[in-house]
């Protein structure tokens with residue numbers, strides 16, 4: 001999996017953004033610089049992720065997509081996006097036309113009021129919704145992503161119900177535990193969330209979710225921050241350099257399946273919440289390194 005930050009500008013101002021305040025004033029992201037990064041990717045690479053900032057605002061995104069497709073014809077190209085630009089149907093169609101694309105769209109709330117309060121950008125919910133509908137109408141794979149913060153956690157059930165009723169056809173809903181860096185770190189007093197405060201509501205949510213019409217995933221959760229019954233939903237998606245295993249992890253029987261803990265989380269809240277699970281269940285490992293636990297069995 002290769003990740004290309006397309007650039008660092010964005011048209012939202014999300015309160016829990018992991019980019020630093022003022023981030024849009026630094027860095028150079030010319031098309032030639034981006035192409036140079038693509039040239040370093042092996043031609044057989046199966047997965048390429050475009051992130052930002054907001055990649056869809058880059059004036060040369062379509063040329064970049066064409067260049068990637070030319071170099072890596074079989075790669076799945078995923079775009080991490082706030083979805084707003086896809087409200088322009090022609091743009092959505094052009095992006096989807098490169099084939100084997102996936103659109104990973106942020107949803108920050110179940111209503112315009114809830115979503116726009118997080119993005120701090122009026123109209124962003126309406127744009128996102130039009131964008132997702134355009135992509136779904138084109139038959140493009142769409143994954144929705146909801147970042148859990150102190151503010152958004154109470155809306156989890158409502159976002160799920162909204163996705164079920166209004167976003168029919170999405171392939172997955174990902175619940176992402178916030179990263180305590182950048183803007184999120186600066187706003188930690190209002191949005192900062194501890195794993196111990198998220199565990200109960202997340203467990204109750206899964207109990208009530210029933211049989212969802214799309215896949216549910218959990219990102220950025222160490223295993224001991226979840227009940228073992230939810231380990232099979234936990235994906236390991238943070239780069240190795242961004243996480244660490246605090247001292248108690250040395251004695252942990254499930255460490256090889258665990259994401260570890262983000263450095264910035266430890267800086268804000270310390271390591272007291274993390275300890276090896278007592279009498280953990282037997283783990284059925286997955287073949288995908290990003291999804292280490294396929295299932296658990298109680299001995």
Ligand code: SF4
Pocket residue numbers: 222223224225245246248249252253254255258259260261274275276277
């Ligand atoms: S103790 Fe450490 S390795 Fe074990 S589950 Fe918790 S964070 Fe992961």
